[in-house]
Amino acid sequence: MYSMIIVKQSGTVTNNLDLYQRQGSCEDFGYISLQTTSKCLKLYHTEMSWMTANSTCASAGGKLFGITTADMFDDVLNVTSRKDPTFQNFFIDGNDIASENNWVLSDGTPILHLPWGKFQPGLGRDENCLLVIGNFYHDAPCYTMEFKFICEKQFIISL
Ligand SMILES: [Ca+2]
Numbered sequence: 001m002y003s004m005i006i007v008k009q010s011g012t013v014t015n016n017l018d019l020y021q022r023q024g025s026c027e028d029f030g031y032i033s034l035q036t037t038s039k040c041l042k043l044y045h046t047e048m049s050w051m052t053a054n055s056t057c058a059s060a061g062g063k064l065f066g067i068t069t070a071d072m073f074d075d076v077l078n079v080t081s082r083k084d085p086t087f088q089n090f091f092i093d094g095n096d097i098a099s100e101n102n103w104v105l106s107d108g109t110p111i112l113h114l115p116w117g118k119f120q121p122g123l124g125r126d127e128n129c130l131l132v133i134g135n136f137y138h139d140a141p142c143y144t145m146e147f148k149f150i151c152e153k154q155f156i157i158s159l
Pocket of ligand 1: 101121124125126127128139
């Protein structure tokens with residue numbers, strides 16, 4: 001789906017010719033768009049550790065996808081596990097590395113929406129990175145276990 005901004009040129013219109021410009025979309029860059037964020041997302045099917053996934057997103061000019069609201073989480077589930085059976089169990093931004101049980105995004109913003117699964121978070125200092133399984137969050141090891149992941153990227157589009 002394209003997000004369209006129609007800009008009608010001001011001034012004299014000759015030959016009834018209206019000039020339009022279209023704002024670029026995530027899809028133009030091979031990413032996907034969600035209703036609940038202006039960030040563009042890319043699903044990575046190759047399984048990596050959270051740390052390697054994090055640096056892979058950075059290498060692509062973005063970061064791991066940070067989910068800040070219930071609506072965003074619902075939105076992303078509709079383009080991942082609910083829609084695509086091959087995209088289950090994925091890393092997102094969020095860790096409690098600096099301070100146990102204080103879950104923050106990579107920029108330090110506290111994560112307020114934490115839909116933990118049963119018995120989660122489970123393993124204290126051994127599991128400090130956020131993993132989505134089904135409709136819930138799990139704490140997972142940052143370095144050892146490998147899963148799919150989602151990167152986000154903001155594209156600055158100038159017309
Ligand atoms: Ca922890």
